[in-house]
Amino acid sequence: MKKLNKALALGMAGAMALSMAACGGSGTTSGTASTASTAGTTSGAADGEVVNLTWVTVGNGQPTNYDAWLEQINPYLEEKIGVNLDVQVVSWGDWDNRRNVIVNTGGEYDILFTNMNTYVNDVHIGAFADISELVKTSSPELYASIPEDYWDACEIDGKLYGVPTYKDSSISEYLVWDKELAEGTGFTIPEAMPMSDLGTLTDTLTAMKDTKGEASFPMNKNGATWVAFEYDNMGTGLLPIGVRYNDETATVVPVLEQPDIQASLNTFHEWYQAGIINSDAATKPEENAYKPCSVAQGWSGAAITSWGPQMGVDAQATKLGPTVISNDTVRGSINCISANCAYPEKALELLQLVNTDSYVRDLLYYGVQGDNWDYTDDTKQWVHKNNADWTMAGYTQGSFFAVTPSDEFDFNQYDEVKELNENAEASVLLGFTLDTSAFKDQLANCVAIYERYKGELLSGTRPTDEIVPEIMDEMRKAGFDEIVAQCQEQVDAFMATKGTTTESAPAESTSAAESTAAESTSASSAA
Incomplete structure (x- = not known):
């Protein structure tokens, strides 16, 4: 340390x-x-x-x-x-x-x-x-x-x-829609869709942009970090390296060169050129409070309890890809x-x-009984929040599933969270902790390089087949391939302890011009 x-x-x-x-x-x-x-x-x-x-x-x-x-x-x-x-x-x-x-x-x-x-x-x-x-x-x-x-x-x-903390400890990503605006274009909001179908939303997002007179999928300089959700980056903090969560060979790959990722990046560039993504996305410091369509981590009920109210509209959510559990998702709290x-x-x-x-749990989560909250009756099955003045952060404390639900809504939103957790697909690297001490300098250099390009890359500001080779060339000169090799060695050792024999496939390096949409789904980093 x-x-x-x-x-x-x-x-x-x-x-x-x-x-x-x-x-x-x-x-x-x-x-x-x-x-x-x-x-x-x-x-x-x-x-x-x-x-x-x-x-x-x-x-x-x-x-x-x-x-x-x-x-x-x-x-x-x-x-x-x-x-x-x-x-x-x-x-x-x-x-x-x-x-x-x-x-x-x-x-x-x-x-x-x-x-x-x-x-x-x-x-x-x-x-x-x-x-x-x-x-x-x-x-x-x-x-x-x-x-x-x-x-x-x-x-x-x-x-x-x-x-x-047993909470939304798996990761699920959702497209969050301004329901009235989206349906006003004649679009039927789906319950779920894979990442590979993002390109099918172009016409709808264009119609929403034209109706509202503003970017319909606004971003800030952090961009679409959720695009690489299906790749476990092993705690490196470097999005361009990872193992696909369901890859039984546990092959460490250059994520930006994978066909499914490049297909999504191509879609973002198309949206940027069409004005669906705002022109200042790569440099915009803050997120918009109101977003006609965006991606957020959570659960579908959050469209009613959080996302919609925060924007002042009725919101509806579309689940984007699978629910995955990994070291990073669990270690969020x-x-x-x-x-x-x-x-x-x-x-x-x-x-x-x-x-x-x-x-x-209720005292920690809601605050002082009789001031911040009260039980609605002697059965203690529901809590009524008297105010929102309590300053402790509920997600840092303990299980969401021991919290008495609030009567603000007629359902317990954490029932859905628990169901998502129980049905989550585990990363093949769940339980693996990477030791970066042998390549910490190379890793730090690659992270710095990636951070310089991240805004333009993940907002679609520049063409994929132009920016990705530029990033990868700089990172390879800084030792990226050596990092991959050393990560693979540790991953192989871990998989061996699980009783899994792996024959790592060579890391695929496909140019954007050759990329095709894979059957992929993605979500975002923890909010």
């Missing part, structure tokens, strides 16, 4: 103030609450003591009614597992620096939210406790509540260092226990309640 630099040092004082009663010295206070685990396991605390645990996470900053929230949740936690909780909610803008300082200085925390961007590096510097066996003995209900594949996806070198935590068993008991006890 990177060493502490000057920027991080500047933030150290603020980070050290996060908690005075956390790991390494998790405080205990005398009390009458039971310290027995809900699973009947033994904690590290003495009888009659209440353990103080600090959980550091990200959100919209500390809630203004935080003290009132503590008065509700802590008595309940004391009674259940002998724990008092302190949650430190770091704002989004401060999160990267604050988190890095905390981790690199062994900062005071018991539980820390992390994700795919930082998890592996933090494990390698020894920041987190190995919970491989402890999670099964101290929190068996927690372990049983999350699918085995999700635990596998969080393993590093065969050991487990984090609790994945993980909670890890500090290697210095004095009471890791208690931390796991807490996470067990967060993931299995609906009252604890």
